[in-house]
Amino acid sequence: MEYIKTLTNKNLKESLAYGGCGECQTSCQSACKTSCTVGNQKCENKKVNKK
Amino acid sequence: MSKGNIHKFYLNEKYIVLDINSGSVHVVDKIVYDILDYYLDHEIDEIIDILANEYPRDMILNAYKEIELLENEDLIFSNDLNTNFEYNKENVIKAMCLHVAHDCNLKCRYCFASQGNFKGQRQLMDLETGMRALDFLVENSGNRKNLEVDFFGGEPLMNFDVVKDLVAYGRKLEKKSNKHFRFTITTNALLLNDENMNFINENMDNVVLSLDGRKSVNDYMRMTLNDGGSYDVIVPKIKEMIERRKDKDYYVRGTFTSKNLDFSKDCLEYYKNGFKNISIEPVVTDPKEDYAIREEHIETILKGYEEFSREYMELRKNDPEFLFFHFMIDLNQGPCAVKKSVGCGAGSEYIAVTPEGDIFPCHQFVGEEEFKLGTLQTGITNTKLRDKFKQANVNTKEKCKTCWAKFYCSGGCHANAYYSNNNILEPHELSCRMEKKRLECAISILANE
Numbered sequence: 193m194e195y196i197k198t199l200t201n202k203n204l205k206e207s208l209a210y211g212g213c214g215e216c217q218t219s220c221q222s223a224c225k226t227s228c229t230v231g232n233q234k235c236e237n238k239k240v241n242k243k
Numbered sequence: 244m245s246k247g248n249i250h251k252f253y254l255n256e257k258y259i260v261l262d263i264n265s266g267s268v269h270v271v272d273k274i275v276y277d278i279l280d281y282y283l284d285h286e287i288d289e290i291i292d293i294l295a296n297e298y299p300r301d302m303i304l305n306a307y308k309e310i311e312l313l314e315n316e317d318l319i320f321s322n323d324l325n326t327n328f329e330y331n332k333e334n335v336i337k338a339m340c341l342h343v344a345h346d347c348n349l350k351c352r353y354c355f356a357s358q359g360n361f362k363g364q365r366q367l368m369d370l371e372t373g374m375r376a377l378d379f380l381v382e383n384s385g386n387r388k389n390l391e392v393d394f395f396g397g398e399p400l401m402n403f404d405v406v407k408d409l410v411a412y413g414r415k416l417e418k419k420s421n422k423h424f425r426f427t428i429t430t431n432a433l434l435l436n437d438e439n440m441n442f443i444n445e446n447m448d449n450v451v452l453s454l455d456g457r458k459s460v461n462d463y464m465r466m467t468l469n470d471g472g473s474y475d476v477i478v479p480k481i482k483e484m485i486e487r488r489k490d491k492d493y494y495v496r497g498t499f500t501s502k503n504l505d506f507s508k509d510c511l512e513y514y515k516n517g518f519k520n521i522s523i524e525p526v527v528t529d530p531k532e533d534y535a536i537r538e539e540h541i542e543t544i545l546k547g548y549e550e551f552s553r554e555y556m557e558l559r560k561n562d563p564e565f566l567f568f569h570f571m572i573d574l575n576q577g578p579c580a581v582k583k584s585v586g587c588g589a590g591s592e593y594i595a596v597t598p599e600g601d602i603f604p605c606h607q608f609v610g611e612e613e614f615k616l617g618t619l620q621t622g623i624t625n626t627k628l629r630d631k632f633k634q635a636n637v638n639t640k641e642k643c644k645t646c647w648a649k650f651y652c653s654g655g656c657h658a659n660a661y662y663s664n665n666n667i668l669e670p671h672e673l674s675c676r677m678e679k680k681r682l683e684c685a686i687s688i689l690a691n692e
């Protein structure tokens with residue numbers, strides 16, 4: 193690609209297959225306590241992260 | 244949301260295209276950015292004509308082909324995500340905000356806890372109630388292993404003996420029940436001393452230290468009980484705490500109000516003090532308060548975020564350890580689609596427990612009688628309310644359905660929605676605008692790094 197640089201091509205849709213295991217951190221506990229932003233949370237599903 | 248489920252913007256010298264449903268992020272040349280305005284409803288020949296004055300034909304053709312490639316790989320114009328999953332069917336609870344002290348040794352003007360007592364009596368949680376709360380969490384946690392407990396208040400260090408005993412109790416409990424507790428504490432730092440700092444260091448996975456940036460800003464908002472400023476007392480303590488933390492997590496967290504719309508200066512002040520993990524949040528309050536953030540402030544705030552994003556990138560060139568909570572986005576190992584749709588989990592996976600043992604959906608709802616879910620004795624009895632929270636997500640909040648930011652923001656803060664619009668399903672417009680700007684900044688930072 194000459195004109196496009198893709199920062200992530202991990203398709204969110206794939207995560208529907210394994211998603212929702214619930215082991216990740218609750219967003220509001222981490223720092224802000226008044227808003228939500230979950231984009232910066234880490235997925236803790238071991239199967240996925242091994243990939 | 245732009246046409247075709249994408250969002251594009253220019254910031255910090257980058258043209259950026261987000262594909263909402265796949266979560267892909269593309270940094271593109273201006274030509275691609277321009278073609279995308281016409282791509283979905285024009286043939287290639289028409290686009291070549293429209294852009295003829297700006298780009299040569301071959302170049303348009305090639306850029307167009309690259310967009311087609313992305314489209315074939317489902318990385319742009321991707322269809323709606325099927326998020327009709329059933330969330331938290333078993334009503335598992337995995338996180339708890341434990342209000343060990345409804346009392347405080349500061350009286351911050353904006354405190355949602357109404358100067359520490361949360362509209363109730365000033366009260367400290369006794370050990371029995373705390374233990375019952377940890378038991379309750381374990382009993383309701385299904386097969387989740389990692390359980391989170393944040394010691395919160397008021398000011399939790401005012402009830403430090405109970406905190407210590409609860410951690411000890413939790414350690415026993417986790418062995419017995421094969422769970423793992425992550426303890427954290429949110430404190431105003433006033434009572435930090437050698438003993439409790441050591442304890443926090445050894446036992447808490449994270450410590451959130453409250454401070455509002457510059458001395459003048461902090462001291463106006465965060466007053467001691469005799470109306471003095473708190474800055475000079477707490478800053479040395481925060482420094483000491485962080486020094487001891489070494490590589491363990493901490494956050495210095497502040498609130499900004501309409502009195503310091505130049506909050507980027509407060510963020511830089513944190514950095515000057517050596518505080519590298521920081522977060523600053525817009526105040527959540529009644530719009531009638533003179534320090535409330537209102538429509539007329541919003542443009543300045545959005546510019547403030549942009550300004551800070553540039554300063555942030557500069558600082559990070561030499562010091563990648565500097566982290567602003569809202570500018571951190573993990574594009575590769577971020578949360579799954581389920582988490583991205585449901586967000587904070589308040590009232591379902593996450594609850595707050597008061598010193599009396601009452602249960603609320605989260606710390607921001609504590610003391611609002613109509614939001615009481617139950618008690619530690621009775622368990623969750625208001626299941627209607629729980630279900631309402633469970634179903635509050637980006638698919639049920641009308642405004643979020645069509646919002647480009649939905650899988651980053653996850654539908655915003657229910658409390659914020661409730662306090663501004665009296666409805667947990669109707670997001671607070673000003674918060675949305677700030678959230679979207681923070682996200683654009685965060686992604687433009689990634690594009691530059």
Ligand code: SF4
Pocket residue numbers: 637640642643646647648649650652653654655656670674675676678679
């Ligand atoms: S809360 Fe606002 S910014 Fe967040 S997804 Fe909903 S509409 Fe978008």
Ligand code: SF4
Pocket residue numbers: 220225226227228587588589593604605606607655656657658659
């Ligand atoms: S409702 Fe708001 S304050 Fe409560 S947990 Fe969710 S994001 Fe946090």
